[in-house]
Amino acid sequence: MLFNGLPQGSLRRLERPGPLREQVYQTLLQLISSRSLPPGRHLVESELAARLGVSRQPVHEALQRLSTEGWVDLRPAQGAFVHDPTGEETDQLFVVRALLETEGARLAAVGPSAEGLERLDELCATGEAAVAADDVDAVVAANATFHACVMDLAGNAVLADLASRVEHRVRRYYTPIVRQAWVEHRELIAAIAARDDTRAQQVMRAHTQDARTRFPPRPAG
Incomplete structure (x- = not known):
């Protein structure tokens, strides 16, 4: 499972109001930069959305942004993965x-x-x-x-x-x-x-x- 091994309480359902895409982005950025989500980890949109208590759209948008910034690799027919730098x-x-x-x-x-x-x-x-x-x-x-x-x-x-x-x-x-x-x-x-x-x-x-x-x-x- 995507979140197996994460510290207790490291991923909480997001609170409204506020731009959800930004909240999702900041949450995922923190988890990736801290290695709570390690390089190579598969990021499943539906599971992320369920755990964060949001629809898939802000998750999708956050993953697209993380991809342009080099944090996430988007692979055709496979999905999103935490980038593993050379x-x-x-x-x-x-x-x-x-x-x-x-x-x-x-x-x-x-x-x-x-x-x-x-x-x-x-x-x-x-x-x-x-x-x-x-x-x-x-x-x-x-x-x-x-x-x-x-x-x-x-x-x-x-x-x-x-x-x-x-x-x-x-x-x-x-x-x-x-x-x-x-x-x-x-x-x-x-x-x-x-x-x-x-x-x-x-x-x-x-x-x-x-x-x-x-x-x-x-x-x-």
Whole structure:
């Protein structure tokens, strides 16, 4: 069955009002990016609709959107499947992430606000506490929020939007590696606080590049 093995309560019937296609899209995006729906999983429209308490139309529309964004593969006469990225595709995603976030770190260090630095420190402490508590979901969430905060400090809305899109694509890889990130996050905060944009670039570049090398290689076959 499609939802066998999902954590209890991870999939709830959607509440109205609100655009159903958007609610379905956001629900499926979260399940895929968190690997609750793993690569290769068959997504059956009728079963999704029944579990979410909606008709098949918003499910169909959400799957079409997820397909255009690279999250879902639509196969003729077979249906929808969670996209299983190749090693080359994964490498390309991490390269783009490194480029976007390195520039974001540089811009963040140009003129950081006291409030922004305080927020980064709080998020780093939250992530460190989640690591100590062995709460993987909280660690992944804190990591994503920390990087989003850096991009907010950069002050470039287009850059932040692009980085957010790529971050969602690479989030599925975070679980085995994100525990190791927090010392580097502290180094980044120090560089931003010192308004050392060159150092902030260096730290973020190493941080994002190392994230790819830490990710275990895919098994052959």
